Amino acid sequence: MQALIHDPAAPHRLRLGTAPAPVPAPAQALVRVAAVSFNFGEIAFGSPSEEPGHVSGWDAAGVVVQAAADGSGPAAGTRVVTFGWEGAWAQLRAVDTADLAVVPEEVDLGTAAALPVAGVTALQAVRRLGSLIGRRVLVTGASGGVGRYAVQLAARAGAHVVASVGGPARAGGLRELGAAEIVFGPSGMSGRVYGVLDNVGGSQLAEAYNRLEDGGVVQAVGMASREPTLIDFEEARTRVDRGRLETFNLSTPLGDDLAHLVDLLRRAELDPQIGWRGPWDKAVEAAEALLARRVPGKVVLDL
Incomplete structure (x- = not known):
């Protein structure tokens, strides 16, 4: 699958390449990602333990292609927003069902992708x-x-x-x-x-x-x-x-809080303030804008 992978020699250590597809655990759904969001912390600080080829990323939204084997979480075909400490920046993501929320049809998946960590x-x-x-x-x-x-x-x-x-x-x-x-x-x-x-x-x-x-x-x-x-x-x-x-440290799992924020989006009572949006092959440009504080609000990349 295609993914934004860790490359120590690339600008901001990001390069669009290929990575093995994830194999979901029993309590994980497999999601085909439609959009991801960048956060300042994951771009500015990253992780010193990342190996070349590693797929990072916290926030992603997409559609479930394989429901969790243990019966938890939504069925295949469900639109969802997801959180995890890695694996978001790829075409496929395996995610714990406790860390996702259903996204109704009237909410854009790119908009929902801006929710999880921020x-x-x-x-x-x-x-x-x-x-x-x-x-x-x-x-x-x-x-x-x-x-x-x-x-x-x-x-x-x-x-x-x-x-x-x-x-x-x-x-x-x-x-x-x-x-x-x-x-x-x-x-x-x-x-x-x-x-x-x-x-x-x-x-x-x-x-x-x-x-x-x-x-x-x-x-x-x-x-x-x-x-x-x-x-x-x-x-x-x-x-x-x-x-x-x-x-402050984020308390997980995020599923219930994500569902609350998605509902606020649905009711037009929350504005995700997306200040930069574009295709994921512009990831380096997006990262530079975010670090230079040229983005008012969130960065969203569409796959």
Whole structure:
């Protein structure tokens, strides 16, 4: 089968080539992939253990061609969106039935492919902040894939959303998604916030932590800055009273959360904010645009 394979000598270590077709385990469905989505983390950081020819990728949507042998999951012919820590960037994917959701006919498969990691990360991170009704929430890296979902989902949860972006060019469309305020970095924000969904790390995470109100919480989600975070807790102690800083990790399986997000798509109550879409033979171009922060939202590749 054709696949985007790991090639250490290729740009961004990606090359369209061939790979063996996957053999599904009893609790896995075999899916013919129609579209995949890139995430910043899998492109920027990859995995040091990848061997040449390895098929990476977290997000894919397509049609089941072989139902799981154990009887779990949907029948052959069902349209689905899928998640896994590898194997998405290929014509065929074997995926655990607990990590997929059915996609109705009225939802485009490419649109659904943009959901798994970014959408569910935002959903779970918002959920971990607790009740947000009437509370002020800062989303850093709000123009990215996770950030644009987080703005929407936090606003749906009743929050007053402060969207932090790198500059005016990155702010487009965020007010329409639910942002009540737009700032250019946490240092440009006035007042304090109850919650922070941080997608940037580095100095922005440190500054955001210092902006918490009493009892507030930070979910440290991403590291788009690729910088370590240094927090002077002695200084912070004078500025933050009982604030919490929590490291976010995605909780799996994702099937139920994916089904919830697909339903929001179906009802036109969630916008995946696809900022780049094209054929998968343009994967290197897409990766370059994503890493250079030229993409507002998600990257989707059609097979």
